[in-house]
Amino acid sequence: MSHTFEPAVPVHTYERIVDQIERAILSGEIPVGAQLPSERELMVQFGVSRPTIREALRILQSMGLLESRPGTRGGPVVLAPSAKTLSRSLRALVGTDAVEVADLVEYRVILEGSACRLAAIKHDDGQLSRMSVAIDRMERDAVSNADSFADADLEFHEAIWAASGNQMLQLSGEAVAGVLLRLMQRDAAGEHHDNRVKLESARIDRGLFAAIEQRDAGEASRIARQAVANRFAPLLTAEADRRALAALAE
Structure with missing residues (x-):
């Protein structure tokens, strides 16, 4: 052979x-x-x-x-x-075609699940307050202000990454999130501006916030993994990649 x-x-x-x-x-x-x-x-x-x-x-x-x-x-x-050096390298790597979209989505599922699990265990009152303010803003602006909603959505997740207490998760989250959101906006621009999608995203994040606030690490991780998988599954075309994503989200 x-x-x-x-x-x-x-x-x-x-x-x-x-x-x-x-x-x-x-x-x-x-x-x-x-x-x-x-x-x-x-x-x-x-x-x-x-x-x-x-x-x-x-x-x-x-x-x-x-x-x-x-x-x-x-x-x-x-x-x-330095951390800044690593951040630049990560952004440069994931911002090119060197990394497959399926790899980015799978990594984001793993990252968010782990970050939310740690945030539920480690968060302090200040970090919880930051998440709460971001969630309130998401709910307020979901229908009236798409740009403000997007900023608040990112702020919420940045607060979670910070609350995880893990610098690697924080740097990775910042690098991967931006690339995936740009892909989502490019491939489904109409859906990005659909109020129903934003309202559903705010509802899910409200549940995630509640799990973190209650220090329910398992539930926070589950909500985060499933939310990321459901949101970015449309970017995947191969059936094998979809099955792998579903398995990670369980």
Whole structure:
């Protein structure tokens, strides 16, 4: 039985340089605050031209891992990876075609279910008040102000992510939510402005808020998973993806 290979994907030389330097920084081999060698020295070490080195350094700086400081001799300075750096990377990844829509939807189900479970356990009064204000605004503006409703909807979920106490869930939620909402608006623009849809969304979120307020972690997770699955299932075309989504929502 013969094996079928996939087409080879060419890799630019500067990408290999980025990978090596990134691994060295993240592993601690090159410590925070250290300077990389000069461009000339890097050219010799990697055996490449100056434009290739500059492109690699440009990408690493855009990733927030390096910073050029005028007046210093040698190469750019290594920065500590930050939450902001991770957030930018996540937004860039999910905002392209590199991630399948089905993967994004499945991840959002897992993310919301986990975030709501943790929020039900960890929330404080201030976070609960923030959710309550957002829910009241959603119900008030569902019919009269679509933009205000959308802002309040996002505010409600951001409050939940914050109440989870998990920074990774918060960053992931912010990155994935925006992309999925844009897809939903593009593929079902009419439905997005349907008052019945907004009113139903507010009703579901009111139930979710009640579960979180009562610290019913299991019920909060269940409501969140099913709400996300039902909302974004229309974006999936493959039957296998729909079955997988339904299983995650249970």
